[in-house]
Amino acid sequence: GQNIDQPTEMTATEGAIVQINCTYQTSGFNGLFWYQQHAGEAPTFLSYNVLDGLEEKGRFSSFLSRSKGYSYLLLKELQMKDSASYLCAAMDSNYQLIWGAGTKLIIKP
Amino acid sequence: GAVVSQHPSWVICKSGTSVKIECRSLDFQATTMFWYRQFPKQSLMLMATSNEGSKATYEQGVEKDKFLINHASLTLSTLTVTSAHPEDSSFYICSARDPMKDRVETQYFGPGTRLLVL
Numbered sequence: 318g319q320n321i322d323q324p325t326e327m328t329a330t331e332g333a334i335v336q337i338n339c340t341y342q343t344s345g346f347n348g349l350f351w352y353q354q355h356a357g358e359a360p361t362f363l364s365y366n367v368l369d370g371l372e373e374k375g376r377f378s379s380f381l382s383r384s385k386g387y388s389y390l391l392l393k394e395l396q397m398k399d400s401a402s403y404l405c406a407a408m409d410s411n412y413q414l415i416w417g418a419g420t421k422l423i424i425k426p
Numbered sequence: 427g428a429v430v431s432q433h434p435s436w437v438i439c440k441s442g443t444s445v446k447i448e449c450r451s452l453d454f455q456a457t458t459m460f461w462y463r464q465f466p467k468q469s470l471m472l473m474a475t476s477n478e479g480s481k482a483t484y485e486q487g488v489e490k491d492k493f494l495i496n497h498a499s500l501t502l503s504t505l506t507v508t509s510a511h512p513e514d515s516s517f518y519i520c521s522a523r524d525p526m527k528d529r530v531e532t533q534y535f536g537p538g539t540r541l542l543v544l
Contacts, residue, residue, distance in 0.1 A: 419469050
């Protein structure tokens with residue numbers, strides 16, 4: 318079956334770095350997405366990886382290892398506004414997104 | 427670019443009534459739109475894929491006669507919840523792909539519609 322695993326909740330300190338891991342199993346693979354979702358709001362696109370390696374975009378970076386079925390989202394210089402849920406989603410061979418349950422990130426001062 | 431709007435953002439209705447939710451791509455033409463439902467503290471659940479000019483493709487377990495989807499133009503898809511019941515209360519979110527973007531696979535989400543059925 319198809320499955321996405323990510324931690325339910327993580328806590329970090331303002332100004333620090335946090336890494337949110339995601340493992341996936343899909344029928345075929347057409348890329349891995351990370352979305353940010355603040356409480357009561359719709360998701361917003363953060364990153365897309367389809368090739369192995371690290372992609373950096375400002376304070377956020379996303380990594381993919383296709384052979385390991387593994388990705389992580391790295392958030393640097395954490396700010397209070399980064400408190401949100403982070404959704405990992407893998408795209409299967411039919412271009413359907415398989416969504417993880419999301420990781421709730423709590424930032425403490 | 428790639429802005430998606432939804433209307434209304436909030437709706438409260440009586441049990442048994444029908445509710446229509448609109449999803450619009452404001453600055454691009456979307457041949458494909460997606461409708462999701464999200465219950466509190468749960469992940470997104472894909473309900474259906476809406477293709478312009480053709481019938482929607484529903485996910486297993488989603489009643490197509492209850493959740494009517496119409497994608498009559500390249501910028502508008504509508505979801506009608508017919509004979510709504512309290513268990514239909516949820517956060518409904520649409521998304522769309524912009525075929526002109528470099529990464530056409532990316533879905534851009536509308537702000538969502540919160541439905542409360544009394």
